[in-house]
Amino acid sequence: MKNFEYLEPRSVQEACQLLRQHGEEARIFAGGTSLSIVMKQGFFQPKYLVNIKKIPDLTGIRWDPKRGLTLGALVTHRELETSPLIQETFPILSQIEEDVANIRVRVMGTVGGNLAYAEPLTDLPQILIALEASIRVAGPDGDRTMSLEELFVDYYETSLRPDEILTEVLVPTPPPRTGIEYIRFSSSSVIDKPCLGTAVRFTLEEDLETVRTARVVLGCVAPTPLRARQAEALLEGKRYEVQRVKEAAAFASRECKPVSDLRGSEAYKREMVRVLVTRAAPRAFEKARAFRGQV
Amino acid sequence: MKDQMIGSSVRRVDHEAKVTGRAQYLADMKFPGVCCGKILRSPIAHGRIRGMDASAALRVPGVLAVVTRDDFLNNSRIDPYYGPVFKDQSIVALDKVRFMGDPVAGVAAVTESAAEEALAAIQVDYEELPAVFDVLEARREGAPLVHEIIRVPPHGFEDLAGLRPKESSNICTHFQLTRGDVERGFAESDHVFEDVFTLPDTQHSSLEAHAVVAWVEPGGRIVVWSTTQNPFVIRTQLSNIFRVPVSQVRVLVPYIGGGYGGKLYPKLEPLAVALALKAQRPVRIVLSREEVFLTITKHAAHIRIKTGVKNDGTLWGRECEVLLDTGAYAEIGPRVAKKSGYTAAGPYRIPHVKINSYCMYTHKPPAGAFRGFGVSQSAWACESQMDIIAAALKMDPLELRLKNAYEEGDTFATGETLTNVGLTDCIKRAARAVGWGDRRPRNSSSPLARGKGLACLIKATITPSLSSALVKMNEDGSVNVYTGTIEVGQGSETVLSQIVAEELGLTMEQVRVAPMDTDVVPYDLTTSSSRSTFHMGKAMQLACQDLKGQLRELASQLYKVPKDQVRVEDGKVTIPDASLSYREILCTRFGMSGGNLVGQGVVKTSMLSPTGEKSTSAFWFLGAGAAEVEVDRETGRVRVLKYASAADVGKAIHPLGCRQQLEGAAVTGVGQTFFEQMVFDNGQLINPNFIDYVLPSLLDVPEVIESLMVEVPHPEGPFGAKGIGETGLIPVAPAIANAIYDAVGVRIKDLPITPEKIFMALQAQREGTTLEDR
């Protein structure tokens, strides 16, 4: 690993200024679980690391029945996994975190880092997009908010400008009769990066039979998390039926764009998308019917 | 009366140092004045070096020495060629590079970054040549040759005498074994089966990477600290390379963080010494994980196996062709191929056998010893095919194995008689442990299907070999023991101490294993081949007995009693009317509180048994594994619910240690079965890291691992003990593959067994085709 200068701003504004000053030679450092690997491998040799861990405003999990859930960028995977507040309001997040990487990574790795790094083989983005999360971004000229979906541009590339910092993730309070299921699928060790990640979310009409909103979000099958919009359109506004789920799964399988790699061929991944959507949908549907204010 | 020592799982003698992190490993040890060594590696798979310019590297501030081929051409003081079987390796590339990662130059510098900068400043001009990346390609007529000339050393290993490279080919060695007439065997069979199985290159994945520290004392004496499993071989090879007597080479070995065969034979030592000679400073080289991937691998294999069977399941003929990919250098590949060949027909009585095993050169990183040593390759083929046969004959795979398995006194494929064979016991106990024969009703609505599978093995240990031990008794009766066995984590220090404590009636605290230093400890061939308990354990026992003989002699002289009335037992010397401590004997002998008695023990095994019969192995490893799995038919994912591992250990000296060996082997086996594979793209290794080369995690381990020790005492082992290190690994992959077949009816013949392979095979099954048709 090459030497670098370590900077420790005390505020978001100061951090943004440092990023503006050093441009491409600087990189934000939080948990370091991904960055330290590429630095050790020699793929990335920043001259400056801007450690944002000392910035107090970036921590904490807050919940407000109206606004929903706010996660500071520095909230760790382990906090999501163990927070009683999360377990009460968004148990899906703590459940999935149990399977993310390993405990050492979960203790160090942060939510903000996970999203802003835009690693293609990861889990959180699919769930958060299915829950219609948005993010708050701070820059030298102030804050802006965008939907999480808009963050992802390409492998390891986001729409953040070089001097911007992701500061918060906002997950809206789920509408009544909402259920979500996520299946993390590994084609080798259970702690390997996922081969596929499939989130299915339904919000039902009052009849508990008709799908008002459907979200089918696929991970690891494209450079960015991918909404299977044809599958969603097929399910929305109609009665939930097993046959229709099968058709939607077939749509999802066609509309994703996996590449053949060490974790499976393109053909296999398409087949698995079909299987996983078919498996996740009925569970999401049952959860939506049994909705008690949490997902 | 003290507690029984043998058969008791005493605390490991190294437990505290390792648990607290105080144990010293080479990368962390302090050496005054040590500088950093780094290696420049070939960026191409095969090419001739047209020219090289290292002058810019020498100008990098902090650089102390650069070693290139120019240091060895026309240098009569150094023979740059080495290798355990053939001298086909060189300190750095001399004429050609033969794989991506082949060392081309070495740099020593005061800092790591200076060394790296210097590497980048070395200019090499290559003429790229065509390359071959698998054994079938390498065997083709007109394939690019990895080596044009191969140097054969004058004093090779006795067991490999006669094996020679085949000129103008990529065949490094070819081993043949014939018994009976295999064509007749097939003609007399009712059924003949022929299948091809493959295994990929994999990694040892030791926690600790290879490391070395070398310096040359004024006067020319070479001192090397190394993470080696066989320091005496390193000493011999360095003495040959640098043309000094063996006494002028000193090799020291600290604790090693895992070996599994990956730290045998010269690795970094020759280059480190060459750098140290030039830099006139101690040089340390510690490999990165990526470099470990390029340093040593497990042989990939392509195995064709053809078997003739009678209607009643009697195996009647078997022909095997084993092609092992040894990469760019022979390393110990010729022996791996030979051992793989010996046992390719499996642990079964078969009258007609024909085996051809080839060690093949390719332009890939060199392959060497790996836990299981060729047998984990051949057993994958043989044991998978046993279940193909059983299915075709509608026979129970357990019954098929028991019908043919070696029993006491059977004749092995080589013609020698097998003794101390606990094989059928292992098979039965492993099968019983997974509830063989109990069938769960299948739930047709669930995608999950369960199945059970078995596999068994026979393996030889390296023969002939030599182990010597010294036990030095101090004035208080405590002892220091001197052994060339390396503590690689297997627990040898503990087991050897137990043997000494038992034999001399001492407590564990009174026994101390001395640090490994070739200047001090007597010769031992190697810490590998699961041989240390049997060979070094026995040498220790003999050394203790030698010591006890000396005590008896002394007591007889000092106390004027006939020797036959002196007994040495339970830590005491008993003469008529008195019981004397060791301390009293030594004090009386030397007239002061001081002095030593030294006992020596030597175990030398031979290629002839004590009865004069041919002996391939001083003892045999026998074992079996049984797996119960659950397969998700929709995704192809497999969960191993239970794995039972049974091994004939002779006598379990440290039962917990034995269990850990079997459990550890099962976990390694899970990785080899499902995940592990080095992936190459035109010679470029694309996954030289543990992100994309996946190892099993604790969550992938079978929910239950049952370790079963079968004890058929071996008359020549210490207290009847045999080795156990490799036995447990060999049957894992075929047992699991057989269980998968039992569950869902698909046969995977190529490791690793990925969910995708199962899924695709199931899809083909549904479409009524086989994978081979597609």
Next chain:
Amino acid sequence: MKIEEVFVVKAPIQKVWDFLWNVEEMVQCVPGVEGAEMLDPDNYRVRLKVKVGFISASFAIHMKVTEKHPPRFLRSVCTGEEDRRLSTLKQNNVLELQPLADGSTQVTLKGEVSLFGKLGTLGDSVVRGKARKMMEEFSNNVRTKIEAS
């Protein structure tokens, strides 16, 4: 690593061939190409910059046309060295043109890419994904440029 891309250009085969055979122009359709220079009609020097997130690599590429049958077939070999000498790349390309009944042309592009050295270990999925994306963009650019001319 093999990649294949098939696309249809609404233009007659000769027009498509003429565009593609103007190699200096054609390689500009490859995303990341920063310059191309003809050494002779069969040999070209191309500069390519590839960026994957914060990792970027610039290659000096030599492209050699090894076989051509106008207006249907073009085979070329590219070898490139990365500026910091950490990696090299090799690519074999085959371009096949086929006239379709409606007067348009089907283009089949087959590439076999190998990345050697440091970048070869970056990660299979990213390298493949990136290569495929570049191929797609190349096809789009070729189609757009020909159809617009």
